[in-house]
Amino acid sequence: MCFKVTPDFEELPEADWAAAATHGLQTRYVRRVLNCFDESALELALRLSDTLATRGQTVDLGALSIGGREVEPYLTTLVALGYERATRVAPEADAAGAGPADANADANADAAPTVADAGFELAPAAVAAIVAAHVRRTDHSDLLLLGCRSGPGDGGTVPFRVAEALGWPCLTQVTEIEPSGEGRLRVAAMVDDGLLRATLRLPCVLAVGNAVVSHLRVPTLRDRLARREKPIDVLEATALGIDVAAERMREGCALTGLETIDRGRRGAVIAGETPRAKARALFDSSLRDLIEAP
């Protein structure tokens, strides 16, 4: 399992977005949240493990996240939920405790228009290299689950990049996963032309999309206490043989600027004393003509 913790972009005030094009974007003070697709993937992995357990089979679950110390509470929660291994990879040295993204934000605070704290955040090639190296060198999983996309880049390329590096097949927009015999999974995925159900042989990469299973379960206090001694492994990317700067150079794709978006609408407030009065005013002023037009 691979997951990402991101700033909650919805918490940033409009003024910050408006200033981003000229002053960069600072998200250091914004609370962190689990990427929604990763959250689905984490829960689907637990459910797959539960199903196999009822058949007398065990699943060795591992969780990996790349980032600063802000990801560790999430790893602790996953350990409490039954993940056997929890690993945080710091893309750059972060002994002082600040996340690498935040360190970049500080460094770029006065720089013009730019990546600001996007730093490592917009480096899918480096992320994929780290994930693939982790699977190959230390984790030895035969199923990699992750969300189909995550901010700020929302590119959706990491699952396929990892699959390429590992030489595995990959299916994205996965919504359901069930065991299907030895070394096989039955999977549902939204594809361009419909809902596909297919059986996949392991090893493979599955990138979870709009799954109905969208919330990660909450561990009990007993779970937390029982597993509180389990350590979280912390590695630097270099320990996996990954030079993040070199990976970024090789990527051949760099963010050079940000633009604000003018959505071109200026909401006119419809006045009225009651919901009915407002609805009537809206209908008379514009809606009647619009919905009754041929």
Add this chain to the structure above:
Amino acid sequence: MRFAALIDGTVATAARQARALAGFLGEGLTGALSADLSGDLAGDLAGETFVFYWDERDKRRLAGLAPTRAVRLVRAAARRPEQVVESLAAAARGGEATLFLAAAGPTGTEIVTRLACRTGGAVLTEALSIEARPEHLVCRKNVYSNHLVGRFELSASPSCVTIDACWNDSRGPTVAEHRILSDTDVTGGIDAAPFEDLELADLPPAGDFAASRFLVVAGYGVGSRAGLRRVADAARRMGADLGVSRPVAMNAWAPMDRLIGVSGSRAAPAVCIVVGASGAPALHWGIERAGFIVAVNPDERAPIVRNSDAVLLDDGVAVVEELAEIIAGRRTPT
């Protein structure tokens, strides 16, 4: 520089891919590499289309969809990305194109990503536009959950790009006559069927919302599953389709196929009433092509208030029920 557009004709979405690519080539691609739709391969600005097909009987029709005059037909099996990627990688290594363009979607994302990985190229997905400069490409795409547009420099070659789904409904110029440059078969030799026992079911959502003229989108502010039921009933009485924001779908108040926004469907209704949704950019992407957006929300600081045409600062469920009464009343014969 040459570009290659990609159409996966082994699946049912070939016509939509072709329309999107034609629209993008007509308006989204600018600069030194302007789209030469006449497909003069002798010139530096030429473009061609790789059309992948499975059924021999279908290939002429599929070739006719190509947004460039020059077409390369490639016979490949459906859902076998390995075959598609390897044939494109061979073309890239042969210098037949330095920019590969695919339509939005999981297939396009997989193809361009794997292609870039194998050829040392650059990849970018969901491009809003591309400006070709002599030394590199400048691509614009939405970032930060659609709060901002990022400008990216693509300096590696080939550049492998999917275009944003906003081009899906475009109407680009059509090409009257195509020239088939090659017709190859890559179905043999690669044993890489990653899937077994395939079943494909139609997905209802995109088609439904694409045809919507009147849409009500409910957000988490409707308060509960019961609140959503009231909005759904009001929408039905108004003759509107019902979409929902991601928090509503994630709480299982409505099925995922009702989801509007970046991770769901994109609609272009004449009228869209947004009830109890903050109007985060990821949702707004799904409705921004609406002719007229009405926001019903008690919070005057909600983003939807600034990004709509008319605003009713009030309880969304109550207002939409009143609207339903007014509209349904007009339709009921007296």
